[in-house]
Amino acid sequence: ALTRRAVTLRVLLKDALLEPGAGVLSIYYLGKKFLGDLQPDGRILWQETGQVFNSPSAWATHCKKLVNPAKKSGCGWASVKYKGQKLDKYKATWLRLHQLHTPAATADESPASEGEEEELLMEEEEEEVLAGVSAEDKSRRAPGKSPSEPAHPEATTLGKRVDSKIRVPVRYCMLGSRDSARNPHTLVEVTSFAAINKFQPFNVAVSSNVLFLLIYQSLFLRGLSLVGWYHSHPHSPALPSLQDIDTQMDYQLRLQGSSNGFQPCLALLCSPYYSGNPGPESKISPFWVMPPPEQRPSDYGIPMDVEMAYVQDSFLTNDILHEMMLLVEFYKGAPDLVRLQEPWSQEHTYLDKLKISLASRTPKDQSLCHVLEQVCSVLKQGS
Numbered sequence: 001a002l003t004r005r006a007v008t009l010r011v012l013l014k015d016a017l018l019e020p021g022a023g024v025l026s027i028y029y030l031g032k033k034f035l036g037d038l039q040p041d042g043r044i045l046w047q048e049t050g051q052v053f054n055s056p057s058a059w060a061t062h063c064k065k066l067v068n069p070a071k072k073s074g075c076g077w078a079s080v081k082y083k084g085q086k087l088d089k090y091k092a093t094w095l096r097l098h099q100l101h102t103p104a105a106t107a108d109e110s111p112a113s114e115g116e117e118e119e120l121l122m123e124e125e126e127e128e129v130l131a132g133v134s135a136e137d138k139s140r141r142a143p144g145k146s147p148s149e150p151a152h153p154e155a156t157t158l159g160k161r162v163d164s165k166i167r168v169p170v171r172y173c174m175l176g177s178r179d180s181a182r183n184p185h186t187l188v189e190v191t192s193f194a195a196i197n198k199f200q201p202f203n204v205a206v207s208s209n210v211l212f213l214l215i216y217q218s219l220f221l222r223g224l225s226l227v228g229w230y231h232s233h234p235h236s237p238a239l240p241s242l243q244d245i246d247t248q249m250d251y252q253l254r255l256q257g258s259s260n261g262f263q264p265c266l267a268l269l270c271s272p273y274y275s276g277n278p279g280p281e282s283k284i285s286p287f288w289v290m291p292p293p294e295q296r297p298s299d300y301g302i303p304m305d306v307e308m309a310y311v312q313d314s315f316l317t318n319d320i321l322h323e324m325m326l327l328v329e330f331y332k333g334a335p336d337l338v339r340l341q342e343p344w345s346q347e348h349t350y351l352d353k354l355k356i357s358l359a360s361r362t363p364k365d366q367s368l369c370h371v372l373e374q375v376c377s378v379l380k381q382g383s
Contacts, residue, residue, distance in 0.1 A: 007091045007094055007095065008042055008055070009038065009042035009043075009044075009055070009056065009087075010041065010042030011042075011094065012042075012090055012091070012094060013038075013040065013042055015094060015097075017090050017093060017094055018038065018082055018090060019038075020037075020038045020039055020040045021037065021038055022037045022047075023035045023036075023037060023047065024036075024037070024038050024082055024083050025037070025038050025044060025056075025059075025080055025081065025082055026080070026081050026084075027059070027060055027063050027064075027079055027080055027081070028081075029063065029064050029067055029079070030067050030068065030249075030253060030291050030297075032063075032066075032067050032253065032256070034046065034048070034059075034063045035047045035048070036053075036059060036080075038082070039052075044056065044059045044080075046059065046062075046063075055076060056076030056077050056079070056080040056087055057075070057076030057077070058076070059076060059080065060075065060076035060079045060080055061076070064079075066256065067252075067253065067256060067291070068290065068291045069201030069202075075294065077091060079294075167185065167186070167187045167236045167237075167241075168187070169186075169187035169188060169189045169237060169239050170186060170187070170188060170189065171188075171189050172188055172189065172191060172300075172302055172303065175188070175242075175299075175300055177296070177298070177299060178298050178299055178300055182242065183242075184241060184242050184243040185241045185242070185243065186241060186242050187233075187236060187237060187239045187240070187241050188239060188240055188241070188242065188245065188300075188303050189239060189303075190239060190240070190285075190287050190303045190304060190305040191302055191303065191304055191305065192304070192305045193304060193305070200304075200306060200307060201264070201288075202264040203309070204266060204286060204306055204307070204308045204309065205308070205309040205310075205311050206286075206308055206309070206310060206311065207311045207312075207313050208310070208311065208312050208313045208361045208362070208363065209313045209316060209317065209320055209361075211284055211361045212316070212320065212358065212361040212362065213320050213323060213324060213327075214230055214268075215319070215320065215323050217323075218319055218323075226255065227255075227264060227265065227266055228251075228264075228265050228266035228267055228268065228286075229248075229251060229267055229268070230267070230268035230269070230270065231244075231269065231270070232269070232270040232271070232272060233269060233270070233271050233274070234271070234272055234273050234274075235273050235274055235275075236271065236274055237271055237274055237276060237283075238269040238270065238271035238274070238283045238284065238285040239269065239285070239287075239303075240267065240269065240287050240303045242300060244267065244269070244303075245289055245300055245301050245303050246300070246301070247267075248265070248267045248287070248288070248289045248301070248303075249289045249291070249301045251265050251267070252265040252288075252289060264288075265288075266286050266287075266288060266306065267286065267287050267288070267289075268284055268285070268286050269284070269285050269286075269287065270282055270283070270284050271283045271284075271285075272353075272357070273344070275345075279356075280344070280345075280348055280352065280353040280356040280357065281356055281357045281360050282357045285305075286306040286308050287303050287304060287305060287306055288303075288304045288306050289301035289302065289303055289304065290302040290304050312363065313363055314363055315363050316362065316363065324375050325375065325378070328375060328378045328379055329378075332378065332379065338350050340354065340376075340379055351376055351379070354376065354379070355376055358375075
């Protein structure tokens with residue numbers, strides 16, 4: 001007896017449902033397009049690299065993992081298109097012609113092979129884990145209803161400074177479907193890889209000099225590679241907003257470019273004046289975005305907490321010290337300059353807080369104290 005798994009590209013070619021050709025196969029995944037040649041023997045040649053794959057699933061899984069390293073499967077027959085039509089449509093046609101009593105496929109549904117059914121089930125389970133939905137939650141939720149809206153959605157006026165207000169973060173599972181009316185500055189709690197039974201797809205090590213001062217001007221002069229971006233939430237937690245999540249997802253795809261290997265892209269958030277920080281030191285947190293499940297491609301990406309190893313440099317480079325003084329000179333006349341003599345907390349002024357943050361990221365060298373004092377002195381004069 002024939003089974004769905006017995007239907008391969010070779011079978012479809014033999015029965016003239018498909019024809020070999022260059023660029024007739026395609027995959028579209030999270031803004032990336034992949035083109036492949038269908039060879040007479042039923043194998044797939046990826047045009048960009050010349051790699052050959054024995055099945056649609058193998059090719060789809062490989063391509064999707066380049067964009068999303070956490071991807072486990074590719075759902076090849078549902079993801080790969082032949083001249084603009086999904087391959088599983090051709091499989092359904094073949095099954096009907098051979099009278100396997102397969103119901104006619106609609107525009108949105110088509111029978112999958114046994115392997116594809118397993119992949120689809122895996123993705124459905126993965127979707128529930130990422131959304132943080134338990135079996136009990138699913139039994140209580142009415143069909144067709146999405147998770148409830150955040151209990152305290154933030155309301156801000158367009159054009160107003162929002163960092164001056166404390167923004168209460170929400171859990172990712174509370175977001176539900178993407179809503180254009182939702183405030184893009186809503187903060188979202190990050191999810192650990194361990195919580196969804198996955199491994200972090202790359203290791204991150206950051207040096208104390210980098211945390212001391214990010215100098216993007218010297219990036220290419222030193223022959224370094226771009227691996228991410230950074231910005232601050234001055235008075236809010238170091239957590240990504242909905243806007244940050246979309247931006248990071250976009251940067252991940254841009255940085256990937258046409259590279260055949262996985263190219264990491266990291267976001268750093270700095271929270272210098274948030275009252276909830278454990279101490280005077282500014283908090284710097286990295287995050288990465290996992291694409292949403294394929295069944296819900298319009299959902300927000302999932303912000304993932306990234307573990308970061310700290311490397312203590314033995315000295316501060318001269319260009320960092322020089323850049324510090326340039327920054328002081330540039331900003332000391334700014335109209336919104338922080339008044340360093342004013343109290344930041346009951347125990348510390350803003351100047352005290354700055355010294356503590358800088359000192360925590362400097363090499364343990366007493367000779368550097370005068371450098372910090374010089375920087376803080378110039379800042380104090382300017383404010």
